[in-house]
Amino acid sequence: MKTAELVTSHQRPSRPYPAGGRRALVYVVYDTRGDVEAYIPYALEKLREHCDHIIVVVNGNLTDRGRRTLETVSDILSERENVGYDIWGYKHGLDLLGPRIADFDEVVLANDTWFGPVRPFGPLFERMDKRPLHFWGMTDHLRVEPNPFTDSDYLAYHLQSYWMAVRKDMFLSPEWEQYWRELPPLTTYADAVAKHEAVFTERFVELGFSxxxxxxxxxxxxxxxxxxxxxxxxDAGCPTLKRRPFFQWPPFMDRLAVVGKWTLQAAERYGYPMELIYQDLARNVEPRTLNADAALFDVLSDADSTYDPERALRVVVLAHVFYVDMTEEILERVGFLPGSYDLVITTPDEERATAIRRILNERSLPGAAEVRVVESNNGRDQAAFYIGCRDILTSGDYDVVLKVHSKKTPQDGFAVGRHFKRQQFENLLHSANYVANALALFQREPGLGLAFPPMVHLGHPTLGHAWWQNRPGVEELAAGLGIAVPLDEVSPLAPYGSMFFARPEALALLVDAGWTYEKFGGAEAYVDGGLAHVLERLPVYAAGERGFHSRTIACADYVAASYTALDYNVDQMSATMPESTMHQIEFLKRAGDFEYGTTRDFIGIYARLHRPDEEVRLLSIYDRTERVRSAFWRLRHPRTWFHRR
Known part of the structure; x- marks a missing residue:
């Protein structure tokens, strides 16, 4: 690919990078935990081949582990107050170089907002070294008018600031020194773009630098x-892959038809270690956003299997059986597992245990089988799993655990309960090849923590509401367990119905939490906001904190029914609103909660859309008017009012 050249009428002399030249790198890191994600040392190790001196600047504080990691890949490591974004981090790194900057022929200013190298750095440096220039960037951004950050003037064409390389003639100039000396405070992201990124290129080109x-x-x-x-x-050879495509708002990516899965497939095709990507994103991106942006949803085949029996996984099935009449059905489904597996069935009393053992005795199972009577049915399958089977989950004897239970959901009516049960079992245990392909995901991806059916929506009002009353409890538990994975805004990515495949180590934060049956409470506590329902929504976040990503899986039969329903429903909801789904969502978010469509509700909607600063005043006027109207009505109809009371 040809480079794009920025030319001014009073161009200063420029020259190629000299043979045997020396290059310094200032690399800025920010991490909310003070850790260092694995993709960062990987990038710095690869850049070491092309950089003689590496300064790593950390905005914020590092953990001891993070510090040890960065010390191995840097010549200078400096922690600073997290102010001024990566731009002031660059300035700090340049200040650390001080007069020694004259010892180098080029300085690269880069930050941690990209994965790489996906394509090798060598050809890039070789090509750019030959160019007579003063500075160069990895990618650029076109001029925007008006400026989206100020709604006036324009946002200049600019080289993007996540990667900027500057040659000696420029960084030893008085103009360079003046630019950084006069760099304004940057307190917002808009400041970082409008006061530096979109200014830098135009400023230095106008000064005659190329x-x-x-x-x-x-x-x-x-x-x-x-x-x-x-x-x-x-595909064009760019070594860097920005992280943003995998945490950008999914409706925005949808509107522009950007399919993150295709980008990830390209990165994998070029040999980048994909677990570095998944590990970082699992820890730092809202799971449902990641699931959508990276398309971490697999429709698994029933026709053939990609499971490798030569690398057989050690599998244990943990099944909680309350409804004994479902034992045979569960065993049939579990029988689809390839090769050998162990089975542990938990149940709340000895009478059920005896009946279950009788059923097991009539079957030939490929591995060990055990029936356990748990101390209490408090918390149902959740407590039986995390308390009754804790010794199994912490044993280190298994690579994958399959959690199932005798699900009927009788409180929701026959059709709804039947669908939820089928949605769970068929999307986990549809056929022998299907189950083998589910386990093959764990073989191929060592960082895969959980795989489970997508969110149930047929017969259930989960879409847009699936936190219910559980979010406060999740927030409290996450904070107590040290889970910093950002919570999903609208609905959590979670194994609703609480059946899933998982690596035991991905669940370690939940398994080791020290639950008791008393904490789960009795039957009256098995409601939204209770511990069992809170825990149902936590596994993906707990796994993400440990660097394990999650996938949703489904069989083709279910997708056919599920997708067509979603397609029709979204089409119906979109019919009353203009433009794309993204614009419709933005409109509805601005409008806020419609509640029940009363006059007061619509006054609030009007205010939020057109006069947001006056919402409280307008609603207050309406409330006063209604009180006066109601008082007047009572005066006019005293007898009716009395009887109505």
Whole structure:
């Protein structure tokens, strides 16, 4: 790919990177936990081949483990107050270089907002070293008018600040020194873009310095191609893959038809270690956003299997059986597992245990089988799993655990209960090849923590509401368990119905929490807001904190029914609103809660959409008017009012 050159009428002399030259790197890191994600040392190790001196600047404080990690891949490691974003981090790194900057021929300013190298750095540096220039960037952004951050003037064409390389003639100039000396405070992301990123390129070009972009914008559309055309950039040889495509708001990516899965497939095709990507994203992105952006949903085949029996996984089935009449059905389904597996059935009393043992005795199972009577039915299958089977989950004897239980959901009516049961069992244990393919996911992805059916929606009002009253409890438990994975805004990514495949170590934070049956409470506590329902929504977040990602899985039969229902429902809801789904969602979010469509509700909606600063005042006027109207009505109808009371 050709480079794009920025030219001014009073161009200063420029030259290629000298043979045998020396390059310094200032690399800025920010992590909410003070840890260091594994993709960072990987990138720095690869950059070491091209950089003689590496300064790592950390915005914020490091853990001891994070510090040890970065010390092995840097020459200077410096922690600073987290102010000024990565831009002031760059300034700090340049200040650390001080007069020694003259010892180098090029300085690269880069941050941790990208994975790489997906494609090798070597060809990039070789190509850019030959170019006579003063500075160059990895990617660029077209001019935008008006400026989206100020709603006036324009946002200048610029090289993006996550990667900027500057040659000696520029960084030893008085203009360079003046620029950094006068760098304004940056207190918001908009400041970082409008006061530096969109200023830097135009400023230095106007001063006569020549700049180039290694991978120019691929379209004349005003779009961030480093995010929206990431797959095409990789195909063009770009070493860096921005992280943003995998945490960008999914409706925005949907509107532009950006399929993150295709980008990930490209990265994998070029040999990048994918677990570095999944581990970072699992810890730092809302799981439902990641599930959508990265398309971590697999429709597994019943026709053939990709499971490798030569690398057989050690599997244990933990089944809680309350309804004994479902034991045979569960055993039939579990029998689809490839090869040998162990089985532990928990049940709340000895009478049920005796009946279950009788059924087991009539079957030939491939592995060990055990029936356990748990101390209490408090918490039902959740307590039986985390308390009654804790010794199994912590034993280290198994690679994968399959959690199932005798699900009937009789309180929801026959059809709804039957569907929920089928939705769980068929999307976990549909056929022998299907189950083998589910386990094959764990063989291929050592960082896969959980696999479970997608959120149930047929017969259930879960869409948009699935936190119910459980979010406060999840927030409290997550804080207590040290889970910093961001919680999903609308509905959590969770194994609703509480059946799943999992690596035991992915559940360690929940298994080791020291639950008791008393904490779960009795039958009256098995409601939204109770511990059992809170725990149902926590596994993905607990796994993510340990760096394990999650996938949703489904069989083709179920997807056919589920997708067509969703397709029709979204089509119906979209019919009364204009433009794309993204615009419709933005409109509805601005409008806020519609409640029951009363006059007061619509006054609130009008205010939020058109006069947001006056919502409280307008609602207060309405409430006073209603009180006056009600008092007047009572005066006019005293007898009726008395009887109504």
């Amino acid at each position: 700049g180039e972009v290694a991978f120019p914008t691929l379209t004349d559309k005003i779009e961030n191609h480093a995010v929206l055309y990431a797959e095409q950039l990789l």
